[in-house]
Amino acid sequence: MNRGHIRSHDILVVKDGATTGKVSLVREDFPFQPAVVNEHVCLCRPLQRLYSPYLFYYLFSEEGQKRILENFQGSAQGGINQQFAPNVVVPIAPIGEQKRIVTQVEALLTQVNASRERLARVPAILKRFRQSVLAATYSGRLTAEWREAQTDLEPASVLLERIRKERKANLGSRYKEPVAPDMSELPEIPEGWEWVQLRSVSDIKGGVTKGERRREGLITLPTPYLRVANVQRGFLDLSEIKTIEATTKEIEELRLLAGDILFNEGGDRDKLGRGWVWENQISDCIHQNHVFRARLLDARIQPKFISWYGNSNGSQYFVDQGKQTVNLASLSITKLGELPVPMPPTIEQAEIVRRVETLFALSDAIERRVEAAQLRAKSLTQSILARAFRGELVPTEAELARLEGREYETAEMLLERIQKMPTQEKQPSKRRSE
Known part of the structure; x- marks a missing residue:
């Protein structure tokens, strides 16, 4: 079965439903072979001489997603068809620059993802912290030192006896011990x-x-x-x-x-x-x-x-x-x-509530800061990609060529060369998208 057969460096694009336009790159370590796509996924196989990860990161960027979804048709459960590809304009850089951009993007995203993973662990840590605070509260450990410093602490039994007498007086014959x-x-x-x-x-x-x-x-x-x-x-x-x-x-x-x-x-x-x-x-x-x-x-x-x-x-x-x-x-x-x-004792209860509220307020503040950091990390990914495709992330091929005093192949020259290549050399498969 060759139709829709997945290969390394293919780019997969969701065709319909709530996740229309979502993209994924099939890397060298893709573990499921042989594998094919179903009717809900477009398989895009980049032409030779183009760097597949570069195209993937552009389609993954906000700008790339916007261009894909401009081809959306139908209601909420609509989608795109194979004809979306000719309508998506991709900014092509010289091949050497494409590779440098991808290398820098992946280095930065590795750092961002590591930070996001660390941030993702914080809520569980805060949950355990709150649980430990309450465990210390009801065992008496939270106020142990405070309790030892008190000299005239009225035991809870006095309060309970007072409540018992008041209830007995108020309820009369309906009172139960x-x-x-x-x-x-x-x-x-x-x-x-x-x-x-x-x-x-x-x-x-x-x-x-x-x-x-x-x-x-x-x-x-x-x-x-x-x-x-x-x-x-x-x-x-x-x-x-x-x-x-x-x-x-x-x-x-x-x-x-x-x-x-x-x-x-x-x-x-x-x-x-x-x-x-x-x-x-x-x-x-x-x-x-x-x-x-x-x-x-x-x-x-x-x-x-x-x-x-x-x-x-x-x-x-x-x-x-x-x-x-x-x-x-x-x-x-x-x-x-x-x-x-x-x-x-009631005085100790008040002290416990004060301490727990202070500790919980601290954990809540940390949680809010973590949530804000997670939002920043999420936006940072798109910020990196936006800079990459504006030519701001790495030195351009033109800049390097001037510094090194050499000629270089422009993106326009690259595309012209691809157009002149025989069809079988342009694309390793008979079908570029399934």
Whole structure:
């Protein structure tokens, strides 16, 4: 089978679809032989006396891509045909200059790609850094020295007892004594900390059910609400907020307040329990039934401390306790309430949040700088190619010839010589593009 057979130095061009115009050079080390192209790829085989990598880099450049796509026909799934080639004008340099340009381009792109590879490793490093910060947080290591320097630190047990008494007084006969978490598999925590169930320090509530049938004549109002898509791990995505019809009573009961901790009830198993803290970004916003909110019973408890725990150390609890259906997993309000949470003294919680926010702000700043550097590296590739094909990257053949006092073959002379060559010498294959 010879039609479309791939050889070294061929240039492949995507003909259709979203990647129309994308190009690739078949190098000497191409491992798949024999190989052919299918109907979605144009195979371009440069004439003899032309340097294939030079043509490839031009077609890969922004200018080359623009010239290819000028031949695009059809809708979004349209493309180009074999006739694009005569319409793409390529700036041809003398053969020696072509090779010097390619050598310099590849040397510079090797450096750029090495930098991009190093930058690509940074996000994973930052992710591990954040994980290590949280691991140190909930083991007590993050504030170990700070804790030793304190002389009058009120243990968490005092706060928990105060909450217990207040709840008992407020709830009366409806009050139930808090249940201590099962300590058998929980890690050790510092002296003065306590393991508690989330429901012992917060009021947990589900949200409004979408599409719920209501009594005829009941007045409802369009109300902004949070969906699972809005509640991400460690942040809220409020780029798209939808509204739902809700009664005045529902709005009053479900209105989110600053400091409410949000937890996702359903979705993929590894997303159960993910969430973040509400900060009153939207007035009179409520939440749907697939998002739980936990409202802390004491203002001195730090909601971010609880939410970070649920998103890190506590995430395995949600995976283990989630109920799996055919397509989705879900978390019951009871299981969320039983989440074991380490509770430091309130003053230490505030110090922990301050330290974690400082460290996270540092990692966020590094991440932003890396993203900016990645964009610069991406644009640098095209900047190098643009300079190359403007004749600014290496000395031109004309300049070198003048310096060395010699004659040289101009690009025009090269093309004339190619035109005069017998057809079989011009192109090693009967078909230049398939």
